[in-house]
Amino acid sequence: MTFAYRVLTPLCLWPWDNSSPNTRHRRAFLKIPTISKFKHLHPWQLPMLVALYIGLLLNFPFYRKLAEIFDRLGQVDLGFMLSIPLFICAVLTLLFTLICWGPLRKPLLCTLVVLSSLACYASLTYGVVIDYGMIENFAETNSHEALSYLTPGAALWFVVTALLPSLLIWKAPLTPALKYHKAVISSCLVIVACVATVLCIATGYYQNYTSVGRNNSYLKAMIIPTHAIYSGAKYVSNTYLAKPEPFKHLGLDAQQAKSDPQGKPNLLVLVVGETARAKNSSHYGYQRDTNPFTRERGVIPFMEVSSCGTATAVSVPCMFSAFNRDNFDGKQARNQSNLMDMLSHAGLETLWLENDGGSKGVADRIPFHTMDPKANPSLCKGGVCFDEVLLAPLKQQIEQQTHDGVIVLHLIGSHGPTYFKRYPKSKGPFTPACETASIENCSSEELVNVYDNTLYYTDYVLGQVIDILNNNAGQHNTAMLYLSDHGESLGENGLYLHGFPYSLAPEEQTQVPMLFWSSEQFAQQAQLNTDCLTQKAQLGGFSHDNLFHSVLGLMSVSTSLYHRDLDLFASCTNTPSNT
Template identity: 40%
Template sequence: MTTFIVAMSLYFGFVLNTPVVSEIIHLSENSQAGLFAYSAPLLLTCLFIVIFSVLALPYLFRPLFIVITLSSAIACFATSRYQIMFDSSMIENVFETHTSEALSFVSLSAIMYVLILGGVPSILIGLVKIDTSASIKSRMFKRLALVTVAVLGILAIAGAFYKDFASIGRNNSYIKKMIVPAHIFNSVKYAYKINFEPELPFRELGDDATLVPASNGKPTLMVLVVGETARSMNFHYNGYPRNTNPYTADKGVISFANVTSCGTSTAHSLPCMFSKLERTNYDRRQANSQSNALDIMHKAGVDISWLDNDGGDKDVAQKIGMKMVGSSSSDTFCDGMTCHDEVLLDGFDQRVAKMKGNKLIALHTIGSHGPTYWKRYPASMARFTPTCDRSDIENCTDEQIVNTYDNTIAYTDYFLSKIIDKLKTYEDKYNVVMMYLSDHGESLGENGIYLHGTPYMIAPEEQKHVPWIIWMGDGYANSRGIDRKALEQRAARGEFSHDNLFHTLIDSFGVKTAEMNKEKSLFSH
């Protein structure tokens, strides 16, 4: 068994943790004691010897180590190819990912990578024969001796390079999140949190909420579009040289140029956006145990509908109800796995007709979700070529990736233009308004980082800088006393975040409640 433990520890220290070792080497390039970085795999090996000596239990070690090895190969692939770190937030995102989204990451290169680094070692683990002829006392002595040697190795390396490791670790705390198999620990932690932590008592907010009628007496009809993975810097409205907003260019939309997200993944950002809690003090467990913006508006009498074409509402609409779009619900927009966002407008008129009074229709889009960007828009709407029509985007050029992503932004713009045109047909009966806001951004290879979900503290601006667009009919603007030019100036110069959405949504319908801070609404001043 000691030979098995050493072999597994060497494999994890020198092979499956190459991404973290490479990062340490990179961070130490300017250090005078740069050689310490090359001791990292040896240090990891010694640490794994201690950990695996505890986990290598008779009769259980084979299935346990096969699971650890296979999942670690997947984690190693994701980290090395896309710089994904499996911290608590990412594990939450993984557990809440729907099937079609998960399958979008499957490619031939990914399968081969996992088979070679995970499948082959797993077969060897299954074939391992453990010598049980020695006495239990003898085996325990060997195990203890092995752990002692490993601990001495850790102390020796720490003694020689403690200052360097401490400096790297203190200034780059994300390093520990890259270590494989940290995802096992975070998965167990997440499972415990979901299944064993007691629910907090629900706290009702906004019981004082009242709806103040618009000055022209018309009810409000709003379409709230919750975007997915759209980054602000690829919107032409916000200074991007390409025209990725050709369809709404003449619609009179207002784009807020400087908006930051609450998180870098949907599982974190989506519930945070609608919560009164702000990014700096946000906790999902607490957010789910109190009324959000939609709940408060519903109490005031706003009829709300949530239609979803992404991975679900993340409990945002748990009190008002949610309808998922089926992947086969439309021959025109769906391929059996996913649907283009236009499917969300099917039956729009019937939906409006069934609702009463002031109405909010929330559309959760799949937007620009990668890595299968080319599946987010019809092939006929590919404005920028050549494109990357494959999920293993690391095998595409940067130009192809950006072209494909920009096509998703242009298609989103087309989708928004259709909503605006539809709302215009209701202006005689309603004060109409559309609001679009993405949950987080995306990395497209900048500094070797792809996709999203990087821990917020070290996440690049590409993942945190999101678009926020508002369109309103004249009736809505006039009835709410909104100076369009003043709002445009504020949108261009001000700094905003997801923290503003809670207050802006409530304010947009004229709802009065002590829970709303008027100064945090985009429509203040």
């Protein structure tokens, strides 16, 4: 009992709490030094100390990347190297002094420490950069996906680097409030000192900073927490503060021209994959057979397909929009008609079946059905379902469909870091597999095995979709197009997961699989030459930009927004809509 008292009491008592005799007695017994013996902090000193903590310690990922750059450069000016942490601390002190005032000083500083801790952990563990795209992706993450990142290591990191420092900040003794003019003067002196430091460093090493910054422009995005704050403020401004604009209806001229109105309806199942990278697909030369089910069903793989983004929140709206990746604007895209809207306007039956984190606005104006884990206990665990859960509603919809239509299946696919939860154990042939969310602690073999299992299971589901379409060939002309939203990093170059800025992202995050299958009846009705398409698919050089125009062309929908040169099927068909 005495041992527990001695151990636990220091964790429960704050040394600066002198409110009761018992507290003072216990402190004397434990011989804990009281902070009242130390000089109280002036209000301007607290932001400076927090800036030093964040600038020197929580910016370790930034300094690590700098070390790699300096190592490649060879001989680097020592004074320039030493000036960098001083420069960052001066800028952070300046920033924190300007924004952390009065009663909001401690709450704001605690918030900055928490945000910096999270950004540092994400960068150290997964190699991600907290930019606008990552903020957007995180904001649209559902609770089950967010909880998958909560690991014992993450919790311990948060306690040590965020919670404890925040408590110290909150309890830090400050001198009695200075008169207003004295507080202003002291803060102004700090600001002047910071500005002078920055100017001196800039004057002495301007050429060095310009050279390193120009050749490594991504470095500014790695500085914690400035870029994260800027990106978060931009996201909030664009999402919640910007004046709403009227919805822009596009493709109102869209109409379908079917060559045989009395024939069987055409049905395209568009499967949107999640986090599947082409590098680990046997369709693209991967040595391990991760695609046995689609290969034996005769799919056509398209080579060298680039994604529009490295995160779902960007890629999915982009691939369904009339924009190309180069001119894509997420805010604008969500405020105007997309591919599914135009198909619906042209008279096609549309449906979005969801088993991931939502359609990201694409299916807001068409029939939408998300999978209910409670209604499918055999295929769902912990609020997340295996992708097989989509097959039953797909069958049901096909049986009810009487006109030409497009059904979208949005898979959860290979979404990490809990890859082991994306497939049934019976559909995971590659062992040993990493069965933890702390993927950075798994061996490379275990991580690749568990990821390949997700691809194997996705391929199984695609094979089942094809079988369902084949079984309904008597009532429909059927086809399937599969395209993943983005790829994934599995530890290459210290990167994990996805979401890295596109201009810097490795091909593991941007090169994705795209597969096409059609029944003979669909190919005949669409006058599609599959031999020609197979040859064209081998040429490569495709992207998400092709999806919008290819689906319009495949379903014989004409509109002024359609561009034949971006239609994957146009050069191998003779249909009127594509001539």
